[in-house]
Amino acid sequence: MTMRKSTYLILLVGVVVAVLSGCTAGVNDTGLEYAPQMYHSTPYEPLSQVQSEDAGSWLDSNPEDGHGEFYNSNPYNQYKMNMLTPVENTIKRGEFLNDNEIAIDDYEKAEELLLNPFEGDEKALKRGKELYMMNCVHCHGPKGMGDGLVGKRYKGVTTYNSATVKNKKAGHIYWVITNGKGRMKSHASQLSVDERWKIVSFVQTLQKQ
Amino acid sequence: MLTKKQSMSKAIRFVLISFTYTFFLFSSYSTFAQEDTSDGIPTDDSSVSAGESTFKANCTQCHAIHEKVIGPALKDVHERRTKEWLLSWIKNSQKLIQSGDEQAVAVYEEYNKIAMPAYPFSDDEITSLLAYIKVESGKEPVKEVAETTATDSTTAEAPVASGYLTAVLIILVVVLVLILFVLSLIVNTLTKYLKEQKGLDEADAEIVDQRTSFQKLLTSDFVIGAVVFIFVALLLKTAIDGAFTVGVQQGYQPTQPIAYSHKLHAGDFQIDCNYCHTGARKSKAANIPSPNICMNCHEVIQNIEGKEGVSKEIAKIYEAIDFNPETGEYGEDTKPIEWVRIHNLPDLAYFNHSQHVTVGKQECQTCHGPIEEMEEVYQYSTLTMGWCINCHRETEVNTKGNDYYTKLVEFHSEQNDQPMTVEDIGGLECSKCHY
Helix, strand or coil: CHHHHHHHHHHHHHHHHHHHHCCCCEECECCCCCCHHHHCCCCCCCCCCECCCCCCHHHCCCHHHCCCCCCECCCCCHHHCCCCCCCCCCCCCCCCCCCCCCCCCCHHHHHHHCCCCCCCCHHHHHHHHHHHHHHCHHHHCCCCCCCCHHHHHHCCCCCCCCCCCCCCCHHHHHHHHHHCECCECCCCCCCCHHHHHHHHHHHHHHHCC | CHHHHHHHHHHHHHHHHHHHHHHHHHHHHHHHHHHHHHCCCCCCHHHHHHHHHHHHHHCCCCCCCCCCCCCCCCCCHHHHCCHHHHHHHHHCHHHHHHCCCHHHHHHHHHCCCCCCCCCCCCHHHHHHHHHHHHHHHCCCCCCCCCCCCHHHHHHHHHHHHHHHHHHHHHHHHHHHHHHHHHHHHHHHHHHHHHHHCCCCCHHHHHHHCCCCCHHHHHCCHHHHHHHHHHHHHHHHHHHHHHHHCCCCCCCCECCCCCCCCHHHHHHHCCCCHHHHCCCCCCCCCCCCCCHHHHHHHHCCCCCCCCCCCCCHHHHHHHHHHCEECCCCEECCCCCCCCCCCCCCCCCCCCCCHHHHHHHCCCCHHHHHCCHHHCCCCCCCCCCCHHHHHHHHHHCECCCCCCHHHHHHHHHHHHHCCCCCECHHHCCCCHHHHCC
16 A cells, blocks of 8 residues: 555656656757746737737636737738838938939949048047947958958948048048949948948048058 | 181171171160150159059048959059050049040949049159059969968857767767776676685675665665765755746847847957947937938948858848849838847836946947857846846946036045945936936
């Protein structure tokens, strides 16, 4: 009798251990969630989309909405996305500039008309260097010699002190970062207007070396 | 006499022949020399070295002598084109193309209409540049030693090495077990043999007749108790460890729609995290980069270095953004890439990237681990509350050069001789993260 009891006890402990060790996360497995409603947002969560309407139906706290607890998707958007691309012809706050009259490939006009609002600003120059080291250095290299690790593989990266570009003014550089030129693509989606001008300040110090 | 006359004429003839011969030699040499400068390109050392420095500062980004880079290989370009053509091309290639020059238009079309910038060089500078190209054209191309990429070697070697190690270990264990078996056999035969012998000492007989069997030892209270204790302790440890992983997603490594390697991009090529994750320094979420950021490089880089065609994984970006790698054109039929979120905090906790990255100046790796070594990203940290609090207790606030903190630091140092940590400025307040 006692023998059988202890066997059951050992078996029970074994089952508990097996269940609990199954809680650990791994490849394609988030593991057991404590209070799952907290891990799965009710509001639209742009970075974690769940399109299956059955997801989490086993603990549905609001059966009237017709989908499971974990469902997180916007049926009114294309591809039922929670994220939206910016509406066409809209301008980000603080990005308004009198750019409209300059064609995206008119570098001469940009050079002539656009002036760096941070001209001579030491703090902006310092920040420009930081931003350059984040966004430009992998192609253009730390000294702007076109010898970054990616640049060597990409090829055709401009050297800032080469004869064609070393005398270009701030507006030209700004227009190249904004709209791209040659093999370089537009970086306007990654850098705000102010950030671009700060990078221009730093690039101008590299032109003169 | 005859012989003398003959020898005389012979001598005259010899002189004549040798004279004409040397004349021809000289004249051929002089014609060669004339050819050499007829294109107006000198090959003296000073112009070549001047040309070399101009070439290296301005041309190497797009041109090489023996191979195509962005523009054509420049070997023997002085023979393919006239000097006048080259002068006007280098000074302003677009002007030449617009004037309708056939050669110029052909080159422009052949190289995907990538315009060569106008170089404000003088005629002399271009002449020395051509001198350098002319001299280099005569040289054999220097073959570069093929570099095996770091990724190839590590991915290939690591599993092989560990597999080899396990094999060696298994063989060792098998050999040891065999030795044990053979030894016990020997002991058995020896005891049997000794037992048959008569006239052993008492001490020897005792050793031979040992009766402390394994069974007796195994069924002793001490051994049973120890085994049960160890078993229960292990079970409890596993159970408690297991209970602590409930709600902790450390090690979560979902399969992503594109086999993107952080090791290649952030490790081997050292691209800054902020280049793609543009939100990290500005907003709550670090954000998944949109495909246009991928296309900044991958419109040109379509496969692993040295491989032809479009890589299977890069083709997935092209499909999502509707890019045709053959024509280089973008279509309208775009669709999202459905990346799987790895790091997820429950809704009861608030976390903001910009607060930690821009203000706190934390490295991404502090929380995300050695991302630059991960082929496939997994959750490195536990992201538990204890983990957050621990860091807030240990991290000192960088107050240098920030007037906002001057008074705070004063107050803090009056009451405390420890440096000011995040805890001291309210980093443990409940409402900082829970509201």
